Amino acid sequence: MKRFHYRRWVVAVAVVLALAFTVPVQAADTYKLGLSLAITGPTSDAGNPYSKGVEDYIRLANDTKILGDAKVECPIRDDMYETAVTKRNFEDFVDQEIVLFLSYATGANQALAQDYNEVQIPVIPASMDKSLMAASKYIFLPIASYSHQYVGVAEYVAANHKGGDTPKVAAFIHPSAFGRAPLDDFKNAVAAGLKLDLVEVVEHGKDLDNSALLQRLASKGVQYVLCQTVQSPVATLLNDAQRLGMTAKTFGEKGKITFMGAHYTGGNDLIALAGTAAEGFHWTTSYRLTSEKGPWTDWQLDLAKKYGRDEKTANSHNYANGAMAAQVAVEAIRRTLEAGQEVSRESLYATLNQMSGDKAFASLAAVGPVSYSATDRMGVDAVQLYVVKDGAFRSVGEPFKPKYLK
Amino acid sequence: MSYFFQLMVSGIVVGSIYALSALGFVLIYKSSRVLNIAHGQIIAGGAFIVFALTVWVGIPIVLSFLASLVITFFLAMSVERIFLRRLIGEPIISVIMVTIGLMSILDGVIYLTPFGSMNYSFPEFLPTTPLSLGGVSISWTQLVGVVITAILIGAFSWFFKSATLGISMRAVSDDQLASMSVGISVPRVFGLAWALAGLSAAGAGAIIGNITGLNYETLRAFGIAVFPVVILGGLDSIIGAVVAGIIMGLIQQFAAGYVDGNWGLNGTADVLPYVILLVILLFKPHGLFGTHEIERV
Known part of the structure; x- marks a missing residue:
């Protein structure tokens, strides 16, 4: 009986000591x-x-x-x-x-x-x-913002398009609030003087073949497709464009289409999905890349x-x-x-x-x-343009702030 | 004119892939009157197995594809044996609910793997230069997809028409009691139907994955995307799935080519198949080739 009491005392003391030593640790916020x-x-x-x-x-x-x-x-x-x-x-x-x-x-x-x-x-x-x-x-x-990324690529098109004509663009967007997010700002930029002609806004579905879409856009003279969606539909679009021989090998190549997009359209996953068809894809984000x-x-x-x-x-x-x-x-x-x-x-x-x-x-x-x-609660104001070259995204020029957005 | 033919070729390509994807639904419904809601997950699973065997194990892609057909054949058979066999004779709605549960389980299992949240693509094994004729082009990926689809559908058609097991399956589909009375094992037929559905889904998954890349959300969505094809063709008709698949593919391409972007319309390629489906079902409630059952009360 005495031994039992002794054990209880030992346990009680150990518990008290343990608590005593844990208090300072818990005290840290x-x-x-x-x-x-x-x-x-x-x-x-x-x-x-x-x-x-x-x-x-x-x-x-x-x-x-x-x-x-x-x-x-x-x-x-x-x-x-x-x-x-x-x-x-x-x-x-x-x-x-x-x-x-x-x-x-x-x-x-x-x-x-x-x-x-x-x-x-x-x-x-x-x-x-x-x-x-x-x-x-x-x-x-x-x-x-998406608007800055999207208008950023659009400004790049307007500034670097060769020829005296107004570049014709189509918007290829996710059928959601996310996809539509930059459209109003983009249209406002065009209305404010950004020299682009928005020919069509395409809200994509889960398409296995974009031949019809691409040929329709080509028949309307579209030279640039600006994407605001996720990688998978862009990859299918790029694969189909490559098959139809529509992909521009260099930026703005005449008679071809240059594909471009905002943050969630690009990155390594796009290259993983589209392979060589991703070559020449232009992309804006505010992040630096490990490539x-x-x-x-x-x-x-x-x-x-x-x-x-x-x-x-x-x-x-x-x-x-x-x-x-x-x-x-x-x-x-x-x-x-x-x-x-x-x-x-x-x-x-x-x-x-x-x-x-x-x-x-x-x-x-x-x-x-x-x-x-x-x-102003937008963190990084600048965007960087990247292009897929030899299977990796490479920066084009220096980071810039879109002029048509404040 | 080449524009029209390009749309037609694209429509046939897309349609034949729809047909192969729809085949899994039809095979299971044909024998057991059950709609497998987890079909999209099996399609995705088939594609992932091909990728894993090819890239991670290092087996040549053709062998990986064949192996994936065998693996999904036995996996689907096991699923039937473990989850569905004991529901034979229970109300159909119970079985459908089990397939909904199965869908969640497969989702969970795939999310535990890298495929659940990562994008991959098959290594390039076909020429990247497309085949072109008269302004109409088709990629090797698409062409191989159509050829595989044709082979699989041809094999299934022969199987159901000429093979003893296939005829047994048709018999079970017509009348389970009568089939049992002549010695056909109904549970065995159900297992085989699931296995063949798994095999066709794996084939479809590999083809779709080769076209779109391996993204789980995209792949599993095809389980639902082909639903109008299944209904239009008639739930229990293989030829119906083929014809309806190609009709849907053509409607989508022609809508995208001629309607979208005009008169302020957009997205009709996604909506029009359902509109056509509704109209056809008004006149043919059992689909284009579905069995017209007459119940005498």
Whole structure:
């Protein structure tokens, strides 16, 4: 009996000691973010590497003590590209008292904009739809909007088209809010003097053969097809154009069609899907690519290697996309702590709004600094034009800001 | 005129792929009166097996294609044996619900693999220069797709017309009780129907994957995209699937070529097949070649 009492005392003392030693660890602050995106379902080919980019950067921030003793957590939930699931995830995250929300799809962000306003939480979406910034003052786009990317390629066409005629273009877009996002700005740019003739807007389906579409466009004299969609339909379009001998070998080649697109149309996946048919495809994004040498390539590949990612993920621009979104969130927390403020939704919102001028955040992942203010919540203003050459995207010229958009 | 013929060739190419994709539906419905909602997942699975064997294992693509037909044949047979065999005699709606569950399970399994969220493409094994004649062109990929489709459909037609097992399947389709009374094993026929459906789906998946690239969402969508073809042809008719597939392919191409982009219209290539389907079903409710059943009460 005496021995039994002795054991109980030992256990009790051990528990007390364990608690005593864990208290200081718990005392270090942990700031919680939340990410909801399509890891499965439509667009998961972009969502999956994006989520890995977020996950790895958060781990890096904790492992390298970017926030000192404080930690950052970012639970990741799959929403299958369904707005209802995104909303449920968001509400659950809010209950868990997250300080910043990392979101994904255009449609879901449009639907949740009012919720963001009510909760007053800063949001960094994967969507780059410009209208989101008008829908909620709490949405901060990481890079240039779809409109900027799309009008950027259009301006390149207008500036580099050879011949005295007005270049004829067709828009090839995803049948969704995401696909239609840049169209109004594009039309406004044309109305404001951008010298282009928009011949047709094509909302594509799941086509196995685009012969009819391509020949129709050719018969209308279309010389440039500007895409705002995902890689798979662009790849089918490029394959069919190659088969029909319609693809321009050089930019603006007479009698042929030059294919171009915005962020989610391009990247290594397009080359994987279209093969040699992707040669000559022009593409804008604000991210730097690992197909070109530079410190950003080392940074991205080191990050991916450190956390055991495969080569395909490591070289994905959507991996960089996710990593940079997490980087901006962590940087906002770091700056808030540095200012001696308590990290909260309000203070992070204020910190992000002050991230401008000499306080703009320079990320290696992008072609320009991330800069926000109360009136401009689009992170990187510049876009970079790339073209597929010998099976890889290569930069064309320097990063630029579209003139027809503010 | 070459424009018209190009559309026609493209329509036949697309239509024959629809026909092969629709065949899996027809084979299962023909023998068991069940619509397999998970057909798109099997189509995608077939394409992924070819890729995995070719790129990851290093087997030549032709052998990989043949191996994928064999693998999906046995996989689909196993699915029938494990999930559906015990539902023989149960209401059809229960069996259809099981195929919906099967769809979710297959989705989950594929999402666990890299194919669920990554894009791939088959290594180039055919000439990239298309065949052209009189301004009409067809790629080698498309041509091989049409030839494989023709071979598979021809083989299935022969099988159902001349092979003992095929005739048994037709007998089961007509009258299960009568078939059992002459010694035909109905469960065995059901298993074979699923296996053949798996085989045809794998063939379709490999062909579609070679054209569009391997994107799971694109591939599995064909399970639903060919539904109008199946209904139009008549759910239990192989020749119906072929004719309806080609009709749908032609309608889509001609709509895209002559209607879209004119008179403010767009996207008619996606809508018109359904409109035509509705009109035909108004006059032929069992589809173009479906069995017209008369029930005496």
